[in-house]
Amino acid sequence: MMKKMNVESFNLDHTKVAAPFVRLAGTKVGKNGDEILKYDIRFKQPNKEHMEMPGLHSLEHLMAENIRNHTDQVVDLSPMGCQTGFYLSVINHDNFEEILDILEKTLQDVLQATEVPACNEVQCGWAASHSLEGAKEIAAEMLAKKDEWRQIYKEEA
Ligand SMILES: [Zn+2]
Secondary structure, three states: OOOOOOOHHHHOOOOOEOOOEEEEEEEEEOOOOOEEEEEEEEOOOOOOOOOOHHHHHHHHHHHHHHHOOOOOOEEEEEEOOOOOEEEEEEEOOOOHHHHHHHHHHHHHHHHHOOOOOOOOOOOOOOOOOOOHHHHHHHHHHHHHOHHHOOOOEOOOO
16 A cells, blocks of 8 residues: 555556546635636656657647637646646636537647747747647647547556
């Protein structure tokens, strides 16, 4: 038995999951009843694959900017340090199917993009590390596996 950790994802057995998937990783309710929901959007199979940094970075810029055209309930969208996925936090949005729909629309936006937003030294902390083509490859692969997003764990043999 592993010790129970403070961070929800540290209690997730990463050898049992089947990426890509979208998983509710946690909720917090504020004192006024507002609810923050955090989703684990896993693009790559943990410890088998990862996103290369320039493509991941451009995907972050593109998704962070475009997802807010589809909902005003985004709190944050940030990449995981292991380079296998992103966390999406939303406020008062517990409709999982709608989250999947928003994600799909946002990834379609990435495929249509002609440039990476805020890809310059004024608006970004490492403006030289970007790849629009890399971001599009990641988005296209994720969209091609859309039917798998609801399945988090591997089928038992
Ligand atoms: Zn940046």
